[in-house]
Amino acid sequence: MVKGFEGVLEFIQHDYDRLNFIPSAEYLIVEGTSQGRMSGKSWAGGETPGGRFCNVFKFRDCRISSLHIYLDPDYSGEDEARFRWGKNRKW
Numbered sequence: 001m002v003k004g005f006e007g008v009l010e011f012i013q014h015d016y017d018r019l020n021f022i023p024s025a026e027y028l029i030v031e032g033t034s035q036g037r038m039s040g041k042s043w044a045g046g047e048t049p050g051g052r053f054c055n056v057f058k059f060r061d062c063r064i065s066s067l068h069i070y071l072d073p074d075y076s077g078e079d080e081a082r083f084r085w086g087k088n089r090k091w
């Protein structure tokens with residue numbers, strides 16, 4: 001994964017003060033945002049299309065037994081042509 005960002009990722013920072021923790025039985029869901037700059041274009045989760053993520057932790061015997069990471073890889077909004085919900089959207 002890191003190789004795919006080589007030469008284009010200028011910086012990335014997770015917004016730790018904006019994390020949302022959702023506990024549910026043996027799961028912990030963590031939603032959050034990041035901000036950064038890639039190929040000369042900036043993004044900020046909650047303000048631009050890119051920059052949101054969701055991690056789903058599953059616990060067994062008080063340990064993490066699995067982790068699923070969900071994010072939109074279009075950080076800089078270059079895939080706008082495939083958005084299906086119009087131009088007047090708020091992030």
